[in-house]
Amino acid sequence: MSRDVWILVSLGLVAALTAVTIGFISWGVSNHAIGFGFWIGSLLTLGIFSYLYKDNAFYKFSEHLFVGVSASYWIATYYWTQIDTNLWGRLFPAQFPHAGHQQNLFYVIPLILGLFMLARMIPSIGWISRWSLAFIVGLYAGLRLYGFLQSNIMEQTRDSLRPLYIPGSFVDSLNNTLIVVGVICALLYFFFSREHTGAFGVASRVGIFFLMISFGASFGFAVMGRISLLIGRFNYLIQASDASTGYASAVVTAGMVLLLGIGALRSRGDTQEA
Amino acid sequence: MFWKTQIPVFIVFVVGMLTLLQWFIPHYPLNQIQVHMTQWFDIIAVFAIVLGGLNLLKLQFAKITARQKDWQYALVTIVSFFVMLVFGFTRMGLSPDDGVRLGSHLQQEGSNFHWMFFNVFTPLSSTMFALLAFFVASASYRAFRIRNAEATLLLVAGIILMLGRVPIGHLLTAWAPSYLQLPAIQEWIYSVPNLAGARAIMIGIGLGMVATSLRFILGIEKSFLGGDE
Numbered sequence: 253m254s255r256d257v258w259i260l261v262s263l264g265l266v267a268a269l270t271a272v273t274i275g276f277i278s279w280g281v282s283n284h285a286i287g288f289g290f291w292i293g294s295l296l297t298l299g300i301f302s303y304l305y306k307d308n309a310f311y312k313f314s315e316h317l318f319v320g321v322s323a324s325y326w327i328a329t330y331y332w333t334q335i336d337t338n339l340w341g342r343l344f345p346a347q348f349p350h351a352g353h354q355q356n357l358f359y360v361i362p363l364i365l366g367l368f369m370l371a372r373m374i375p376s377i378g379w380i381s382r383w384s385l386a387f388i389v390g391l392y393a394g395l396r397l398y399g400f401l402q403s404n405i406m407e408q409t410r411d412s413l414r415p416l417y418i419p420g421s422f423v424d425s426l427n428n429t430l431i432v433v434g435v436i437c438a439l440l441y442f443f444f445s446r447e448h449t450g451a452f453g454v455a456s457r458v459g460i461f462f463l464m465i466s467f468g469a470s471f472g473f474a475v476m477g478r479i480s481l482l483i484g485r486f487n488y489l490i491q492a493s494d495a496s497t498g499y500a501s502a503v504v505t506a507g508m509v510l511l512l513g514i515g516a517l518r519s520r521g522d523t524q525e526a
Numbered sequence: 527m528f529w530k531t532q533i534p535v536f537i538v539f540v541v542g543m544l545t546l547l548q549w550f551i552p553h554y555p556l557n558q559i560q561v562h563m564t565q566w567f568d569i570i571a572v573f574a575i576v577l578g579g580l581n582l583l584k585l586q587f588a589k590i591t592a593r594q595k596d597w598q599y600a601l602v603t604i605v606s607f608f609v610m611l612v613f614g615f616t617r618m619g620l621s622p623d624d625g626v627r628l629g630s631h632l633q634q635e636g637s638n639f640h641w642m643f644f645n646v647f648t649p650l651s652s653t654m655f656a657l658l659a660f661f662v663a664s665a666s667y668r669a670f671r672i673r674n675a676e677a678t679l680l681l682v683a684g685i686i687l688m689l690g691r692v693p694i695g696h697l698l699t700a701w702a703p704s705y706l707q708l709p710a711i712q713e714w715i716y717s718v719p720n721l722a723g724a725r726a727i728m729i730g731i732g733l734g735m736v737a738t739s740l741r742f743i744l745g746i747e748k749s750f751l752g753g754d755e
Contacts, residue, residue: 289645296646300653304660316599318650320606323579325647328614328639330572332629339569350627362566366573373580379530382751384570386534387541389742389750391567394545395560397739404732408725427718434722435729442730459726464676466723468683469716471666476688478659485656488649 287500290492294501297485298508308515310508339363434462535745542743583607613639683720687712 299314341351342359365384372381412435414428437459440452448456492501545563548556586600612618617631619638631637666684669677689695690712699707741747 289641293645293649297649297653300650300657303657312596312599313602314650316602317606317646318654319582320603321610321642321647322651323582324607324610324614325643326575327572327579328611329632330575331614332632334568334572336629338565350629356562358562359566359569362569365566366570369570369573369577370580372577373584382530382534383537384573385750386537388567388570388574390538390541391545391563393538393739393742394542395564396735397542397546397743398549400732400735400739404728405736408728408732412725427714430718431722431725434719435726438723438726439729442726460676461679462719462723463726464679464723465683465715465719466727468680469687469720469724471662471680472684472687475659475662475666475684476691478656478662481652481656482659485649485653 287497290497290500291504294489294492294504295508297489298501298504301485302508302512305512308512310512433458438462438466531748531751534751535748538742538750539745542739546743579607610639610642613637613642683715686715 295310296314296317299310300318302308303311336348337351338353339359339362341348341353342356343363345351345353345355365387368380369384370381372378412432414432416425416429416432418424418428437455439459441448441456441459441463443456446452489501491497493499541563544556544559548559551557583604586603589600590597590604614632615628617626617628617637619636619641620626620631620634624636626634626637632639632643634640666681669681686708689698690708690710695708695712704710738747742750
């Protein structure tokens with residue numbers, strides 16, 4: 253059988269498994285649905301992790317499934333939280349009483365601008381989506397200009413203007429001095445209108461050190477966040493290897509390793525024949 | 527030209543100026559701008575998400591019809607897209623007499639959408655992000671190989687911060703005076719040198735945002751119109 257047929261047969265099997273699961277939950281056989289949930293969850297979790305070995309069919313399947321499911325997930329979630337409540341709820345309050353809004357016909361404007369946005373799918377009238385984009389850009393610029401001026405510039409500058417000498421507290425004085433010097437030097441590093449040489453160069457080099465510590469801290473937090481997600485996934489797999497779930501993750505792991513091994517042997521054989 | 531370029535620039539100017547004015551004149555009717563226009567923003571953003579979904583389908587169908595490499599997986603995307611969409615807009619999985627309103631069914635245990643969220647979407651999204659832990663580890667290894675003062679500082683700060691926030695960090699330095707223990711050092715790094723660097727970055731971002739916003743509002747920056755303008 254050709255590679256295309258193999259892929260289609262595998263996809264068909266996974267689709268059948270998903271359909272059976274959906275059938276179970278649709279007809280209210282919830283215990284089976286929970287059990288199957290672990291099987292599906294284990295398959296997808298290990299499918300993504302299998303990328304660490306190499307790009308393979310399990311990963312590609314899981315990745316494409318993720319794209320499709322997440323696109324619809326966000327469409328449905330935002331439709332019910334925004335369009336249903338804030339748009340229909342304001343245009344037709346009698347038909348959408350759960351939204352709890354009074355009628356406001358001005359909301360026909362975002363409806364029209366939203367439809368203009370969809371016009372991008374039709375090349376001949378796609379330019380009209382620029383109007384919707386212009387609204388978004390203008391509003392965002394107006395909101396952020398003031399917001400960033402207030403929070404990022406005024407507030408941060410105000411809090412950086414600290415007393416360099418605090419009587420009776422050497423540590424606080426040193427810390428405040430370091431913060432003031434660090435902020436000034438790091439800002440000097442971002443000043444590109446002048447060559448970074450001499451005293452200016454020294455100050456900007458000191459600024460780089462402060463920036464690197466900051467990036468290091470962000471790096472540390474990023475690693476910790478990812479590791480905690482990883483622990484969460486491992487906990488899930490351990491939970492799914494329980495007898496009550498039919499040893500889902502253990503069986504899926506064994507099956508996946510077996511299939512990837514067969515695939516590796518086959519590709520090795522093909523290479524040798526060639 | 528007028529409809530395609532000048533009108534969008536005019537819309538940006540009017541909407542931007544009105545939004546800015548409401549900060550300085552916080553009275554009726556200008557004070558309604560933030561309340562309603564931000565809602566309008568969210569509503570239009572939903573249409574943008576729908577546009578993204580339609581574009582995704584268009585690309586996947588094109589991949590199938592052109593029989594591009596791995597076109598079979600495009601089928602997975604299309605099928606899963608429609609399956610989740612159907613679950614998002616129907617009450618499948620719930621009995622007709624349980625009184626759950628369409629829309630509330632998204633978070634209702636027993637609905638197919640809820641099941642898909644917990645057994646398909648959550649495992650996929652959290653594993654996808656968890657996978658990055660391995661790539662971050664490989665990135666830090668590469669940073670270690672650079673061996674200059676800046677890269678070393680970055681890694682040392684990161685490692686101290688990580689160790690200082692977990693029990694092993696405390697155990698490793700339990701013998702030392704309290705101010706030399708890893709939790710205390712990481713706290714100092716976090717609240718002094720890190721604060722200085724982060725603050726400079728925030729001020730820099732703020733200045734950049736203000737300048738860029740002004741350029742958009744005044745019509746100097748027109749990149750949102752596309753590359754040919």
